[in-house]
Amino acid sequence: MKKILILTILIAAFFSSCKKVDDAQNNSDHAALTTMILTFKQAGTIKYTATFNDPDGIGGANPIQFDTIKLNANQTYQAELVLQNKTGGTTKDMTAEIRTAGREHEFFYTPTNVSIGIVKTDVDILGYPLGFNTNWQTNAATTTNTATVKVQLKHKPFNKGPNDDASKGHDDININFPIIIN
Amino acid sequence: MSTTKKIMVAVFALVTLQATAQKVKFGAKAGVNLANQSLSIGGEDYTSKLGLNLGLVTEFSLGKSLSLQTGIGYSNRGAGIKHAGHTDLLVINTLEIPLNVVYKIPSAKGSFILGAGPNVGLNLSAKVKEHNAPDEEIKIGSGIDQYKALDFGVNFVTGYEFNKNLFVQLNYNAGLTNLANISGFTQRGSQFGLTVGYFFGK
Numbered sequence: 018m019k020k021i022l023i024l025t026i027l028i029a030a031f032f033s034s035c036k037k038v039d040d041a042q043n044n045s046d047h048a049a050l051t052t053m054i055l056t057f058k059q060a061g062t063i064k065y066t067a068t069f070n071d072p073d074g075i076g077g078a079n080p081i082q083f084d085t086i087k088l089n090a091n092q093t094y095q096a097e098l099v100l101q102n103k104t105g106g107t108t109k110d111m112t113a114e115i116r117t118a119g120r121e122h123e124f125f126y127t128p129t130n131v132s133i134g135i136v137k138t139d140v141d142i143l144g145y146p147l148g149f150n151t152n153w154q155t156n157a158a159t160t161t162n163t164a165t166v167k168v169q170l171k172h173k174p175f176n177k178g179p180n181d182d183a184s185k186g187h188d189d190i191n192i193n194f195p196i197i198i199n
Numbered sequence: 200m201s202t203t204k205k206i207m208v209a210v211f212a213l214v215t216l217q218a219t220a221q222k223v224k225f226g227a228k229a230g231v232n233l234a235n236q237s238l239s240i241g242g243e244d245y246t247s248k249l250g251l252n253l254g255l256v257t258e259f260s261l262g263k264s265l266s267l268q269t270g271i272g273y274s275n276r277g278a279g280i281k282h283a284g285h286t287d288l289l290v291i292n293t294l295e296i297p298l299n300v301v302y303k304i305p306s307a308k309g310s311f312i313l314g315a316g317p318n319v320g321l322n323l324s325a326k327v328k329e330h331n332a333p334d335e336e337i338k339i340g341s342g343i344d345q346y347k348a349l350d351f352g353v354n355f356v357t358g359y360e361f362n363k364n365l366f367v368q369l370n371y372n373a374g375l376t377n378l379a380n381i382s383g384f385t386q387r388g389s390q391f392g393l394t395v396g397y398f399f400g401k
Contacts, residue, residue, distance in 0.1 A: 175327045176335055178344040
């Protein structure tokens with residue numbers, strides 16, 4: 018009788034401990050990112066929108082839309098980024114999903130041949146930088162047609178930190194927007 | 200009960216049991232782990248990751264149906280994240296010292312075993328194995344981007360011991376230590392293991 022009791026307790030302990038513990042707010046594997054829309058605002062008014070749209074994904078046909086970012090010199094803009102999946106002829110917004118998975122993601126904005134200060138203003142669930150929202154401080158007008166701003170979404174599984182640089186993790190999407198400052 | 204007290208109780212139990220032990224057996228075992236991590240806040244789904252486990256086992260017999268199993272082992276812990284058509288892996292290499300009280304139920308060709316006890320893990324190294332990117336080390340220490348070195352857990356074990364030294368075990372280790380050093384965030388590991396082992400001599 019005693020043996021049966023011990024056995025029952027041990028079996029119960031074993032199986033109750035084997036229950037899979039899930040995250041509180043789960044988010045599954047996200048779909049491909051085919052489309053990026055950057056909206057620039059001043060005092061709540063849209064000043065410019067730049068779109069990259071490649072519905073068949075990177076590596077297939079050329080993007081059907083790939084805008085140059087056009088901003089004015091010596092201005093501050095509040096930029097907001099939207100991500101979409103447009104494969105199969107339907108548009109699926111991916112912004113909320115990636116934001117929820119912010120613990121494993123971060124945007125990096127890298128200007129080349131242009132003087133511009135870009136600061137991330139939103140954070141993930143841990144308070145680490147995310148980068149859907151940014152402030153852009155433009156300076157002098159561009160004098161070259163080779164000016165670009167690279168927008169990279171990095172996937173950083175397991176090891177996102179508060180002060181990472183763009184070398185950590187791997188690209189989910191990497192778009193090098195041409196830019197003209199007038 | 201504090202961690203130190205728990206260890207003291209475990210050590211005291213070990214010494215007491217050793218003193219009354221009738222027979223000591225040594226063995227070796229090897230197997231596979233299904234490891235995962237559970238986190239206190241949302242993000243991407245973590246999935247189980249396959250890894251290896253190896254170990255040396257010492258068994259102190261405490262009578263006909265009760266024994267104490269301890270030893271030292273290596274365990275490949277961590278987790279996976281399925282993402283955009285690939286899987287990224289977290290690999291944690293851990294040295295383990297389990298201490299299980301094992302109850303044996305004799306049958307025709309051997310005995311069924313059921314056991315439980317504490318487990319002390321020492322994390323040796325950790326890294327992220329990423330898709331299209333070089334491996335990135337996660338240091339062991341107390342920094343906010345590091346994992347703690349000491350990882351206390353609880354073992355549950357079941358299996359079968361054949362009369363001729365061979366044994367098969369299914370074990371589950373639930374980590375109790377929060378591995379992360381980030382305030383407001385907890386991360387705990389757990390492993391299912393399937394091992395085959397052999398006791399030397401008779």
